[in-house]
Amino acid sequence: MAETLLDIAMMHSDSLIARAREGDKTAQSKLVQLWYKRIYNFGYKFFYDHDLAMEVAQKTFISMHKNIAGLQEVTRFKSWLYTIAVNYCREEARKRKTNRAISLNDLKPGEGEESYRWEESHQRRENPERQLRQSELSDLLQSCLMELSAEQREVVIMKEYEGLKFREIAETLGISENTVKSRMYYGLEGLKKILEQKKITKETIGYEL
Amino acid sequence: MNYKPDEGTLISYLYGELSADEAAKVQAYLQANPEELKKWQALSNTKEVMAHVQDKEVIAPPIFMDDTKVVSFWNNNYFKTVMSIAASVLFLMVAGKLLGTEINYQQGELKISFGGKKVQIENPAQPMLTEDKVQEMIQSSLAKNNEVITAGWTEDQKRLSQSIRKNLDQNSRKIDELMKTASDASQEQVRGFVASLQNDNLKLMKDYFQLSAADQKKYTESLLVDFSEYLKEQRKQDLMILQTRVNSIEKNTDQFKQETEQILANIISTPMNKNNRNSY
Numbered sequence: 001m002a003e004t005l006l007d008i009a010m011m012h013s014d015s016l017i018a019r020a021r022e023g024d025k026t027a028q029s030k031l032v033q034l035w036y037k038r039i040y041n042f043g044y045k046f047f048y049d050h051d052l053a054m055e056v057a058q059k060t061f062i063s064m065h066k067n068i069a070g071l072q073e074v075t076r077f078k079s080w081l082y083t084i085a086v087n088y089c090r091e092e093a094r095k096r097k098t099n100r101a102i103s104l105n106d107l108k109p110g111e112g113e114e115s116y117r118w119e120e121s122h123q124r125r126e127n128p129e130r131q132l133r134q135s136e137l138s139d140l141l142q143s144c145l146m147e148l149s150a151e152q153r154e155v156v157i158m159k160e161y162e163g164l165k166f167r168e169i170a171e172t173l174g175i176s177e178n179t180v181k182s183r184m185y186y187g188l189e190g191l192k193k194i195l196e197q198k199k200i201t202k203e204t205i206g207y208e209l
Numbered sequence: 210m211n212y213k214p215d216e217g218t219l220i221s222y223l224y225g226e227l228s229a230d231e232a233a234k235v236q237a238y239l240q241a242n243p244e245e246l247k248k249w250q251a252l253s254n255t256k257e258v259m260a261h262v263q264d265k266e267v268i269a270p271p272i273f274m275d276d277t278k279v280v281s282f283w284n285n286n287y288f289k290t291v292m293s294i295a296a297s298v299l300f301l302m303v304a305g306k307l308l309g310t311e312i313n314y315q316q317g318e319l320k321i322s323f324g325g326k327k328v329q330i331e332n333p334a335q336p337m338l339t340e341d342k343v344q345e346m347i348q349s350s351l352a353k354n355n356e357v358i359t360a361g362w363t364e365d366q367k368r369l370s371q372s373i374r375k376n377l378d379q380n381s382r383k384i385d386e387l388m389k390t391a392s393d394a395s396q397e398q399v400r401g402f403v404a405s406l407q408n409d410n411l412k413l414m415k416d417y418f419q420l421s422a423a424d425q426k427k428y429t430e431s432l433l434v435d436f437s438e439y440l441k442e443q444r445k446q447d448l449m450i451l452q453t454r455v456n457s458i459e460k461n462t463d464q465f466k467q468e469t470e471q472i473l474a475n476i477i478s479t480p481m482n483k484n485n486r487n488s489y
Contacts, residue, residue, distance in 0.1 A: 032269055033269050036267065036269030036270075037264065037266075037267055037269070040265070040267045041264045041265055041267075044265050045262065050265070053265075054267075057267075058270070134261070134263065135263060137261055138261060138262050138263040141258065141259055141261055141262045142262055144259075145259070145262065156259075159224065160256065160259060160260065161262065161264070165226065166221065166224075166226060177217075178217050181216065181217035181220045181221060182216055182217060184220050185216040185217070185219065185220045185252075186216075188220070188252045188255050188256060188259075189252070191255050191259055192251055192252065192254075192255040195255060195258060200258060201254070201258070202254045202257055202258055205258060205261060
């Protein structure tokens with residue numbers, strides 16, 4: 001994952017966190033701007049649902065604003081923030097479990113079809129079409145991710161997409177580092193099988209893109 | 210080579226989170242074990258494929274949060290309640306002033322007056338009264354009361370007895386009159402009643418006899434008719450029986466005649482034949 005200016009800013013935001021902890025509203029606002037995309041994407045990958053991801057992100061930052069004064073170490077801000085996000089994700093997941101009604105809007109178009117949408121086109125063109133195929137592939141892989149258990153999914157997302165270290169993930173989830181690694185290993189194993197079932201390989205993706 | 214990395218080490222190696230020494234160990238192990246290398250590569254490929262999941266672009270909404278609300282002294286709840294009590298007390302005071310309210314408490318009396326006019330209420334209680342006097346007053350008033358009540362009772366009793374007597378006289382008179390009228394009326398009424406009874410009985414008897422005679426007539430007539438019809442029928446049947454018997458007798462006599470004729474014919478014919486034979 002290429003590092004953007006935002007990523008760099010996130011990495012060097014210790015002073016910002018320190019100021020936010022002391023009640024600096026501007027610093028808190030800047031932290032929201034810095035971390036909102038990451039937390040939203042964590043929620044999105046966890047639920048594969050925009051509304052729920054927005055809900056989780058907003059709740060996370062409201063909670064951050066309320067509780068940042070109690071943050072012990074500035075260096076632990078990242079895992080602390082993800083802990084809040086994970087807790088809200090779990091809460092929303094529990095709510096969804098109890099309320100199993102599925103909106104018609106939740107049904108993705110093309111689901112259950114034999115051939116994948118990103119496989120349909122065989123012309124190699126640049127940009128708009130390529131972008132479309134890429135986003136379709138992303139959706140497809142996202143649906144594969146949804147087939148993992150919630151425990152494995154949260155570890156895979158944190159490691160693969162959020163770039164947390166195993167130590168940070170263990171801190172976030174309050175479990176041992178070995179458990180995190182084990183979940184990651186079996187999560188990847190599970191994804192391998194899912195991808196095999198769906199006949200998605202590195203080669204087919206390379207060809208299509 | 211006994212070294213065999215566990216799942217955790219392999220996954221750490223995959224994400225480059227191992228120290229240089231450990232990474233070298235794992236690398237050597239994988240090179241020595243192609244099967245394990247294949248497995249690890251499969252995981253690596255999966256990781257690469259899954260890396261194609263893109264981030265969604267989202268704009269952070271402007272979040273304005275101000276939890277540490279600086280509650281001004283004017284908005285303080287305590288201040289508000291104190292002020293409201295003070296305001297209501299002030300209002301009462303102003304209203305009291307405008308209405309000219311005056312409140313006094315003297316010698317166990319509470320006086321509340323409005324309009325500024327002092328109303329002097331004379332104390333009805335006489336401080337000079339002693340217990341004996343009060344007792345006497347109570348007794349005298351009780352005695353007076355008793356007298357009045359007894360006088361009232363006697364008068365009432367007299368009136369009652371008078372009215373009872375009057376009523377009794379009136380009732381007895383009325384009863385006598387009623388008895389008289391009843392005795393006068395009874396003889397005539399009894400006669401009339403008996404006469405009417407007799408008439409009714411006569412009528413009833415007449416009707417009964419008339420009805421019964423007519424019914425009996427009808428019955429005997431129908432009986433006679435039926436009987437005559439029966440007789441007719443019987444006679445017809447007898448005649449028919451007689452006729453059939455006569456017919457049968459006739460038939461029998463005819464048969465008998467024919468038989469006798471045949472017998473006679475036979476008898477006549479047989480000696481003749483015998484004679485003929487003898488002649489031959």
